[in-house]
Amino acid sequence: MAGIRESSIGIAALPATAIIYSGPAFADPPLSYLSAFGPKADSTASLTWGLLIISILVTAVMTGLVIWAIFRKRAPVSGPGPEPETHHISTFNIFGWGLGLTALILAGCVGWTMMTLAAIDQPPKTPAVNIEVTGNQWWWRVRYLNDEPSKNFDTANEMHIPAGEPVKVTLRSEDVIHSFWVPSLSGKTDVIPGQLNTTWIEAREPGTYQGQCGEYCGLQHAHMQFKVIADKPADYLAWRDNQLKLAPTPAPGDPQAGLVVFEKRCGACHAVRGTMAGGYLGPNLSHLMTRSTLAAGTLPADQGDLAGWISDPQSVKPGTRMPHVPLSGDEMQLVITYLSSLN
Amino acid sequence: MANTMTIPAVQETPELRARLDRIWETPKGFAGWLSSVDHKSIGIRYIVTAFALLVIGGIEALIMRLQLARPNQQILTPAQYNELFTMHGISMIFWYASPILSGFSNYLWPLILGSRDMAFPRLNALSYWIYLFSGVFLYAAFAIGIAPNAGWFDYVPYANQQYNPGQGIDVYAMALILLGISTTVGAINFVVTLMRTRAAGMSINRMPILVWGTLTASAGNILAVPAVSLAFFLLWLDRRFGTHFYDVPAGGQPLLWQHLFWMFGHPWVYAIVLPAMGMVSDGLPTFCRRPLVGYTLVALATVLTMVIGFGVWVHHMFATGLPDIGMSFFSAASFVIVIPSAVAVFAWTATIALGRPQLTTAFLFFASTIVLFVIGGVSGFMTASVPADWQFTDTYFIVAHIHYVLIGINVFPVLGALYYWFPKMSGRMLSERLGQWNFWLMFIGFNLAFLPMHLTGLWGMPRRVYTYGADFGWNTLNMITTIGSFVLALGVLLLIVNVVMSLFRGAAAGPNPWDAATLECATPSPPPPYNFAVLPTVASRHPLWEDRLQESDERSRITVGPALDNGREALATSPIDAQPDAILKMPEDSYAPLVLGLALSALFVSMLAMSLPGVLCSFAVGLIAMLIWLWPAGLSFRPLRTTDG
Numbered sequence: 001m002a003g004i005r006e007s008s009i010g011i012a013a014l015p016a017t018a019i020i021y022s023g024p025a026f027a028d029p030p031l032s033y034l035s036a037f038g039p040k041a042d043s044t045a046s047l048t049w050g051l052l053i054i055s056i057l058v059t060a061v062m063t064g065l066v067i068w069a070i071f072r073k074r075a076p077v078s079g080p081g082p083e084p085e086t087h088h089i090s091t092f093n094i095f096g097w098g099l100g101l102t103a104l105i106l107a108g109c110v111g112w113t114m115m116t117l118a119a120i121d122q123p124p125k126t127p128a129v130n131i132e133v134t135g136n137q138w139w140w141r142v143r144y145l146n147d148e149p150s151k152n153f154d155t156a157n158e159m160h161i162p163a164g165e166p167v168k169v170t171l172r173s174e175d176v177i178h179s180f181w182v183p184s185l186s187g188k189t190d191v192i193p194g195q196l197n198t199t200w201i202e203a204r205e206p207g208t209y210q211g212q213c214g215e216y217c218g219l220q221h222a223h224m225q226f227k228v229i230a231d232k233p234a235d236y237l238a239w240r241d242n243q244l245k246l247a248p249t250p251a252p253g254d255p256q257a258g259l260v261v262f263e264k265r266c267g268a269c270h271a272v273r274g275t276m277a278g279g280y281l282g283p284n285l286s287h288l289m290t291r292s293t294l295a296a297g298t299l300p301a302d303q304g305d306l307a308g309w310i311s312d313p314q315s316v317k318p319g320t321r322m323p324h325v326p327l328s329g330d331e332m333q334l335v336i337t338y339l340s341s342l343n
Numbered sequence: 344m345a346n347t348m349t350i351p352a353v354q355e356t357p358e359l360r361a362r363l364d365r366i367w368e369t370p371k372g373f374a375g376w377l378s379s380v381d382h383k384s385i386g387i388r389y390i391v392t393a394f395a396l397l398v399i400g401g402i403e404a405l406i407m408r409l410q411l412a413r414p415n416q417q418i419l420t421p422a423q424y425n426e427l428f429t430m431h432g433i434s435m436i437f438w439y440a441s442p443i444l445s446g447f448s449n450y451l452w453p454l455i456l457g458s459r460d461m462a463f464p465r466l467n468a469l470s471y472w473i474y475l476f477s478g479v480f481l482y483a484a485f486a487i488g489i490a491p492n493a494g495w496f497d498y499v500p501y502a503n504q505q506y507n508p509g510q511g512i513d514v515y516a517m518a519l520i521l522l523g524i525s526t527t528v529g530a531i532n533f534v535v536t537l538m539r540t541r542a543a544g545m546s547i548n549r550m551p552i553l554v555w556g557t558l559t560a561s562a563g564n565i566l567a568v569p570a571v572s573l574a575f576f577l578l579w580l581d582r583r584f585g586t587h588f589y590d591v592p593a594g595g596q597p598l599l600w601q602h603l604f605w606m607f608g609h610p611w612v613y614a615i616v617l618p619a620m621g622m623v624s625d626g627l628p629t630f631c632r633r634p635l636v637g638y639t640l641v642a643l644a645t646v647l648t649m650v651i652g653f654g655v656w657v658h659h660m661f662a663t664g665l666p667d668i669g670m671s672f673f674s675a676a677s678f679v680i681v682i683p684s685a686v687a688v689f690a691w692t693a694t695i696a697l698g699r700p701q702l703t704t705a706f707l708f709f710a711s712t713i714v715l716f717v718i719g720g721v722s723g724f725m726t727a728s729v730p731a732d733w734q735f736t737d738t739y740f741i742v743a744h745i746h747y748v749l750i751g752i753n754v755f756p757v758l759g760a761l762y763y764w765f766p767k768m769s770g771r772m773l774s775e776r777l778g779q780w781n782f783w784l785m786f787i788g789f790n791l792a793f794l795p796m797h798l799t800g801l802w803g804m805p806r807r808v809y810t811y812g813a814d815f816g817w818n819t820l821n822m823i824t825t826i827g828s829f830v831l832a833l834g835v836l837l838l839i840v841n842v843v844m845s846l847f848r849g850a851a852a853g854p855n856p857w858d859a860a861t862l863e864c865a866t867p868s869p870p871p872p873y874n875f876a877v878l879p880t881v882a883s884r885h886p887l888w889e890d891r892l893q894e895s896d897e898r899s900r901i902t903v904g905p906a907l908d909n910g911r912e913a914l915a916t917s918p919i920d921a922q923p924d925a926i927l928k929m930p931e932d933s934y935a936p937l938v939l940g941l942a943l944s945a946l947f948v949s950m951l952a953m954s955l956p957g958v959l960c961s962f963a964v965g966l967i968a969m970l971i972w973l974w975p976a977g978l979s980f981r982p983l984r985t986t987d988g
Contacts, residue, residue, distance in 0.1 A: 021982060027842060028815030031803025033734040041373070051731055052801075055721035059716075062688065062717040067582065070710060080785045081858055082699045084632045088695060091637050104726075106678045113728040114673055117667055153473035161365045175500040177597060179662060179737065179905045183803050188662040197664035212805055214492055214662070214737045218501060219421040222808035226805060241836070315903020318421050332440040 029149055030210035031298070033183035037209060038202040040186050046200070047116045053103060061294050097126065123166030123200040130158055132170045135178030135191040137321060138220035139296040144240070147172075152304050154271070154314045157226045158284030158291045162236040166202040180213030188214040203230030219319030225297025246274030247286045248343055258338025261331045261335075272342065274303065288342040308335050348794075350905045350926070351654075355876035362908050366611030367418075367459070367872035369932055375898040378463035381872055384448025385471045390761075392475055393443035397754070398835070399482070400434035403427045405832055414813040424809035425492040426511075426655065431484060432495030433515065437522060438478050440753050441564075445470070445529050447760055448557040448618060450768065452533070454863035454870060456544025457879040458769050459913040462535040465640040465936050465972060472940030475516045475523035480944060484514040488522055491515035494807065496608070497578070499589035499600045504582045513582060517577040517947045520863040523572040527735055530568075532560035538918040542862065542883040544899070545921045551773025551861055551884075552635065555642045556621025559649045560614035566653070566907060569615070573608035574600055583953060598663060606657035616748065617645055619756035620716075625707045626689055626763045629859040631698025631708040634885060634892070637690040644683035651680045661732045671731050684720055688713055704778030705857075708759030711786055719744060722797065737807075740800025752983055757826040758838065759783070765842070766856045769837065770868045771849030777841040785834030792827025795820050860885035865901045877904035878914045881914045935972035939965055 028035060036045035073083050134141040142159045146152055161167045170181050171191040178191040182201060189199040192333060203209060213224035250256045259275060267277030273286040290299055298317050299305040311332060313322040327335065353359070369379040376384070407427050410419045449467060453460050460806045461467045484490065491511040493502040502512050537558050539548070578589040578600070587593035589600055628635045633836065635641065657665065657673035691713050700706060720742040735741055758781075766772050801821040804811060811817055855864035864887055866874055879901045883889055886899035905914060913931035916922055943964035949957025 031805075031815060032801065033800050033803060038390070040579065044734060047728060048734060048801075051728060052727040055725055057899040058721050059714075059717050062692070063714050065692050066695065066710060068712050070702070071701045071702055072696055075701045077700040077702050081630070081701050082632045083635075083858065083891050084858075084885075084890055086634055086894065087697050089636070089693075091640070094635055094689055095640055095686065096692045099685060102685045104907045106681055109724075109728060110675050110678050113678075113730065114671055116728075116730045117671065121667055134425050154868060161785075177498055177508055183734060187730060188736060189733075191661065194595075195664065208669060210803075211801070216737070216807040217497070218506065219425065221805075222421070224812055272423045 004071055019321075025156065031183050031212055033187075033334070035184065036182040038186070038204050038205065039124065039200060040185055040200065043116045043119050044187055046182060047112060050112065051109065059179060074274045078278050108308070111112050121223060123168070123202065125166060127166045127168035127200060129161060129165065129167045130170070131161075131167060132172065133159070133180055133186045133191070135171070135173040135180070135217070135224075137218055138177050138213070138224040138317075138319075140224070141174075141283065142226075144243070149187045153273075153283035155284075155291070157289065158229060159226070160229045160231055160236055160239045161201065162205060162208045162233045163203050163230040164234070169201060171199065173195045176217050177215050178217050180211070181207050181214035182211040184209045185284055187226060188225065190215055201228065203228065206230050206232055206235075219294075220317055223317055225293070227292065227297075233336075241289070242343075247272045250338055254334055255336045255341050257332035258336070258341075261334050262338050265325050265327060265331070266335070267305055285339065288339055290343060295322070303336055303340055306339060307332060310335065350907070350977075352900075352904050353877060353906050354544050354566065355902050355906075357905055359908060360871065360876050363873040363876060363906075364567060364871060366911055369872065375932070377937055380460070380468045380930065380932050380936070382449050382453050382461045382464065382467060383870065383872075383874075384450075385467050385766075388471055389442055389449055389474070389964070392471075392478065393439050393446055396434050396438040396478060397443070398839075399641065400431050400831060401835060402441060403434070405828060405934055406472075407431065408825040408828045410809065411811075411821050413491060413910045413914050414811050414815075414818055416810060421809045422492065426485075426490040426982050428807060429491050429494050429515075429604075432895060433481070433519075435493070435749065436611075436615070437519065438474075438481070438494055440749060441526065441611075443757055444560070444615065444618040445474075446524075447622065447757070447764070448553070449529075450814075451553065451764065451863060452536060453540070454767075455861055456536070456540060457862045457875060457881060457908075458536075458540040459874050459878075459911075460540075461532050462540050462927075463532045465930050465933055466532050466971045468933075468936035469940055470529035470532065472937050473521060473528075473943060476940055476944035477521040477525065480521065480948065481514065481518040484510070484518075485550060486887035489514055491795055495601075495603060496574075499578065499581075499597050500591055502578060503589060503601075503649065504573055510708035512711070513579060513951055516582075517951045519957065520572045521574050521947045523568045523623065526564050527568050533557055534565070535559040539915045541912055541916050542879050542881045543904075543914065543916055543923045545916075546918055547921075548639070549884045550642075551621070552624035552638070552645065553618060553621035554642055556618040557622075557644050559658060560617045562619075563610045563649045565613045567607045567610040570603050571611075574607070579667045579950075580973055584643040585698060591804040598660070601660050601663065602656070605659045606653075608659065609656040610649065610652045612748065613649050613866075616752040618988065619712075619753045619760075622756045622760040622763075623691060623712050624760055625861065625923065626705060627709045628698070629692055629699045629763070629857050630703055631694050633699070634860070634888075635695065635700040636693040636697060637686065637688060638884065640686050641690045643883070648680060648683040651683070655680060658727060661729050662736055666863070667729075669865070674727055674729045678724065681720065681724050681727075684716070686794045687727060688720070689718060691786045703762070703857075704775055705759045705762035707779070707782045707786075708762065709873050711782075712752060712755045712759070713845075715747055715755060715789075718794075719727055719747030719751045722747065737805055738759025739796050739804045739806060740801040742806055743793050743796035743800060746789075746796075750789055750793070755785075758782075761838075761842075762858065763861075765845070766849075766852030767863060767866075767868050767870070769846060769849070770852050771845050772852050772856060773849060774841050777844070781834055781837040781841060783834075784837060785831055788827050788830030788832070788834055791825070792824045792831055794824050795827075799824070814863065832888070855887065858887075860888040862901075875901075875904075877902065877906050879904055929977070933972065935968045937969035939972065942968055 036042045054068040062337055067176055130145040132143040134146055140157050142155045144153050172193045173193040181188040185201040185203055189197050207230055209228040211228055250259045263276040267279055269279040269282035271278050271284045291323045294301050294309050295317050309316050313320050362729055369375045410416055488512045580586040581589050587595045589595045624635055624641055654676045655673055658677045661670055726735050762773055766867055799817055800817055804817045852868040854867050882897035882899045889898055913927045913929050914923055915925040915927045917924055942961045945961035
């Protein structure tokens with residue numbers, strides 16, 4: 001996943017940032033928030049770096065002072081210590097300067113915090129795309145909203161957005177508290193049942209940005225990942241139009257038979273557009289093969305892993321709500337063949 | 344002043360000591376031990392129990408570190424991991440961090456304040472017994488496979504019945520409410536002890552900082568604990584009786600839990616560091632051979648920290664979608680709290696710089712606290728910033744932060760305090776040679792484990808995940824942390840070895856092994872049950888250094904004073920100036936606190952089991968115990984005037 005951000009550009013909010021950041025040891029971990037790829041994360045990352053550098057400097061200065069103080073006039077460890085004595089010193093010289101400087105830095109940081117907060121509270125322009133993300137134990141339902149309800153569609157665990165455009169994200173939960181988090185685009189916003197939270201994201205350049213549930217939500221909190229894929233605007237529209245289509249009609253033969261098995265055995269929980277399968281409990285699978293992972297980032301979306309996942313969900317992702325559906329070897333093969341055709 | 348009486352000051356004599364011994368001695372044997380209300384015995388029990396919980400919580404952490412050492416490991420199932428991190432947090436934060444400080448303060452307060460016991464010795468015993476039983480309760484359930492798994496913060500609705508069936512959450516709720524009773528009665532005891540039983544002349548500007556710290560923490564606890572007890576009680580009602588406080592479909596509020604929990608939770612953080620900071624403020628000057636720099640500022644900063652600490656809880660909730668304007672207030676308050684914290688750091692550093700430090704093990708623990716506090720402090724300062732916190736929150740950056748705070752400003756000062764006061768408690772010195780190894784292993788291990796963890800967090804590793812993929816960039820960092828945690832554990836092991844060996848073979852300590860300035864060092868090591876043969880009169884902040892500091896012509900009197908040997912008696916003094924104004928009749932040893940503690944614990948077990956007969960029975964036994972406890976036994980309260988002759 002190291003090369004996941006095809007066109008990642010580290011921000012250089014502070015000159016020091018660029019220097020520290022360019023080192024090869026700091027290759028870009030997918031969930032790092034030390035580098036930012038959109039206007040919202042940019043402001044936050046500058047602030048984070050600023051606070052981090054202040055903190056490192058303060059730690060260095062104070063550690064140096066303590067070491068200096070210790071080695072200034074050491075007394076032997078063993079034997080009776082020197083006689084206690086008071087050197088009267090001006091308290092102001094110690095506390096006045098130290099606290100004054102501290103207060104000044106703090107005031108600056110409060111100001112910087114408030115300015116950043118004001119800057120990222122609302123997107124720079126009205127979002128063109130409106131997504132509703134619903135947290136479930138342990139996957140993300142993603143619904144694209146349109147003024148025309150017929151142009152709404154569902155997908156899961158991966159969302160495409162147009163690069164360079166702010167996107168509004170409305171957050172719902174169907175069970176416990178989760179937190180929506182794409183570190184390189186935005187900090188966390190909690191996903192709380194009974195409460196509608198909203199946030200916005202924007203990616204400056206096309207690329208894939210890793211997301212992760214940020215609030216402990218039970219057994220598979222670790223495997224509640226998602227991806228935000230920023231496309232060039234034209235690519236985004238093409239993707240959206242494809243998602244709006246009915247699922248591809250299976251070719252006669254095995255894929256066709258696969259659909260029949262799928263509708264009967266999987267359709268109670270999963271929906272595929274244009275078929276009898278209309279379940280709502282699990283992810284919508286209409287265009288499953290346009291996604292890169294299965295089970296919210298647990299497995300890559302390929303035929304072998306798909307078979308492993310369906311045949312024994314509990315050993316792949318212990319605790320998952322996906323039940324083990326007993327399928328014969330033939331049925332399994334047919335379902336895999338059908339699902340693999342869902343582009 | 345019709346009823347006042349005058350008592351003479353006398354010189355202490357061996358005969359007086361023998362008489363006091365007979366009056367204050369606890370009966371020998373296990374039965375006597377069970378009935379003892381001696382603060383020194385209770386203090387040591389607290390320390391031993393809390394240390395045992397630290398070791399258990401540490402072992403849980405080591406198991407988790409094995410699981411996280413490499414990506415995609417399967418040493419633990421997700422269910423086991425979640426129970427372990429929950430039990431680890433609960434054990435360390437609730438059953439170790441605060442009780443260990445209560446232990447030291449219980450042991451030290453009457454000695455440092457020049458008194459004979461805490462204000463309410465039986466309440467003190469009750470406080471310990473409830474603490475012990477609540478811990479046994481929690482771990483007995485764990486031993487039979489019932490464990491909470493929703494984290495120490497126990498967020499609803501995940502902790503609701505619907506998502507978390509079974510008894511684990513109920514055990515946590517009951518055990519914590521029970522512990523809250525212990526904390527609350529203990530805190531009340533500290534406050535009254537401070538107000539009423541300081542040595543004559545120990546006006547509030549002469550109290551050691553440890554006393555300020557524990558006083559402040561106790562006041563904080565009295566105000567904060569009700570919030571968390573209420574939160575857990577409502578949760579238990581929701582889970583067992585179908586109420587809807589946190590039940591979302593019925594209009595319940597998940598954020599109600601978070602507010603109640605953190606209104607308690609953040610003041611609690613200060614309650615478990617302020618007394619430990621007091622240990623540093625009192626211990627460090629002894630080894631620097633000079634008084635603490637900026638005493639008044641440090642005392643004021645201690646209180647101020649707690650006051651501001653009640654106004655920052657929302658910084659745990661920045662990501663919950665609260666209005667920006669409201670969060671700005673809490674953000675600013677969280678920045679401001681840096682200032683009183685910085686006072687302590689400057690005061691300690693200046694004390695070392697202006698003194699002549701002796702690098703004993705205790706000194707190393709105290710001095711290293713300064714650096715660890717700075718690191719834990721600046722990472723806390725970073726999280727005060729709302730937008731930045733939206734990234735930090737629930738990542739390993741916060742895990743690193745909380746460990747720098749809790750290990751750096753609780754465990755390190757506590758171990759310094761152990762090296763400092765173990766000779767007082769046992770009469771024997773701890774080995775310095777083992778001590779140095781102990782310190783350096785812990786210091787290096789701790790920083791190896793937790794300093795790189797900041798980067799793990801900045802690189803996005805979320806908290807509370809039982810495993811992680813190999814391609815997130817966290818592999819090396821996690822391996823380093825695991826190695827560091829085992830080095831740290833080795834240091835703790837050496838400490839245990841040192842304590843056990845020194846108990847049998849340590850050099851004799853004498854009354855004042857470090858040539859310290861405070862009153863506890865005027866008593867033999869270990870001190871007799873009555874602490875002081877005659878009650879001392881204090882004339883300065885440093886009673887045992889007066890001749891050498893020459894700050895004034897007044898001198899404290901330690902070997903001449905009122906004897907108070909008509910049964911168990913102590914001297915009551917006025918709250919601010921510590922002028923003697925009454926003789927307190929102190930209670931005899933009693934089984935009532937033990938029985939009441941057992942009855943209360945049985946009450947909570949019965950509530951857990953939803954057994955009405957059990958509830959009624961334990962209630963009845965508790966009432967009888969209270970009746971025996973409070974039965975008039977010639978206790979009286981006599982106003983008093985002392986003479987100077």
